Amino acid sequence: MQSTQKNIKNNNLLININKLNVFFNTPEGLSHVVKDVNFNVKKGTCLGVVGESGSGKTQTFFSITGLLAKNGYAEGEANFKNYNLITCDDEIRRSFLGKSIGFIFQDPMTSLTPHLKIGDQLAEIAIYHKKITKSQALQRAAEVMDVVKLPNNRDIINSYPHELSGGMKQRIMIAISLMCEPDLIIADEPTTALDVTTQAEILNIFNDLKNNLNIGLVLISHNIGVIAETSNDVLVMKNGQILENGNTHEVLTKPKNDYTKHLLSCIPPWIGN
Numbered sequence: 001m002q003s004t005q006k007n008i009k010n011n012n013l014l015i016n017i018n019k020l021n022v023f024f025n026t027p028e029g030l031s032h033v034v035k036d037v038n039f040n041v042k043k044g045t046c047l048g049v050v051g052e053s054g055s056g057k058t059q060t061f062f063s064i065t066g067l068l069a070k071n072g073y074a075e076g077e078a079n080f081k082n083y084n085l086i087t088c089d090d091e092i093r094r095s096f097l098g099k100s101i102g103f104i105f106q107d108p109m110t111s112l113t114p115h116l117k118i119g120d121q122l123a124e125i126a127i128y129h130k131k132i133t134k135s136q137a138l139q140r141a142a143e144v145m146d147v148v149k150l151p152n153n154r155d156i157i158n159s160y161p162h163e164l165s166g167g168m169k170q171r172i173m174i175a176i177s178l179m180c181e182p183d184l185i186i187a188d189e190p191t192t193a194l195d196v197t198t199q200a201e202i203l204n205i206f207n208d209l210k211n212n213l214n215i216g217l218v219l220i221s222h223n224i225g226v227i228a229e230t231s232n233d234v235l236v237m238k239n240g241q242i243l244e245n246g247n248t249h250e251v252l253t254k255p256k257n258d259y260t261k262h263l264l265s266c267i268p269p270w271i272g273n
């Protein structure tokens with residue numbers, strides 16, 4: 001077990017990322033895809049991460065949660081609950097993932113198991129991490145279904161993923177991430193595959209999670225409009241680097257970087273006023 005030297009002193013601070021770098025071994029040589037990245041996520045707030053495809057958004061958070069592909073590795077610090085998630089034992093990192101840290105992916109079909117009923121998928125994670133009985137886990141499932149505003153609990157609990165709409169499946173993914181009362185939820189393009197109305201409903205749920213449950217949220221999106229509506233702070237990434245980092249309103253109203261200005265020129269004028 002390796003504990004970090006730095007205790008997180010600020011009570012509101014949930015995770016501190018310091019000089020994080022991610023590399024991949026490729027047939028062409030070493031590829032450096034995340035470069036000296038620094039940022040914090042605070043409790044009860046949303047950090048938006050925006051940037052073009054390939055800018056390093058996903059790999060930054062894969063490195064923190066131990067999800068990098070086999071040819072990748074990370075260096076630096078991700079200080080969370082007195083551990084550096086980059087250098088700690090795999091076992092410790094695994095114990096955080098799904099429990100204290102939830103990860104929500106763009107396409108819920110790749111994360112949900114097709115042949116398992118929704119109720120069993122919700123229960124499974126709590127039985128594994130919290131060592132509770134199935135009936136206790138199903139009770140918790142009913143609570144989290146309420147949080148993600150899913151109606152008609154029993155019908156959904158007994159259904160299979162293919163029987164649900166895209167928006168319902170994404171609500172189930174959020175519900176699964178809530179089963180073990182996480183401190184941090186990382187959502188990677190969670191609304192990209194959804195129509196605009198469903199997207200707005202899911203973003204409202206994220207706002208409830210940070211405001212009512214004090215969860216720290218990371219919302220990764222290539223859509224700066226989504227970030228403008230949901231995040232308190234924002235990172236703008238390009239080529240593996242953070243170009244701008246700060247309060248969302250400040251960054252969006254007074255962008256310093258030309259790339260941020262370019263991204264903003266793509267937002268419809270009625271958003272972010």
Ligand SMILES: Nc1ncnc2c1ncn2[C@@H]1O[C@H](COP(=O)(O)OP(=O)(O)OP(=O)(O)O)[C@@H](O)[C@H]1O
Pocket residue numbers: 024025026031033051052053054055056057058059060069071072222
């Ligand atoms: N296993 C791998 N081997 C080599 N390079 C990789 C590997 N996985 C990702 N990369 C590279 O890392 C870089 C950053 O990728 P990343 O997935 O973080 O992009 P992203 O900002 O999330 O983009 P998108 O918006 O398309 O999801 C890209 O250039 C990508 O090609």
Ligand SMILES: [Mg+2]
Pocket residue numbers: 057058059188
């Ligand atoms: Mg990505």
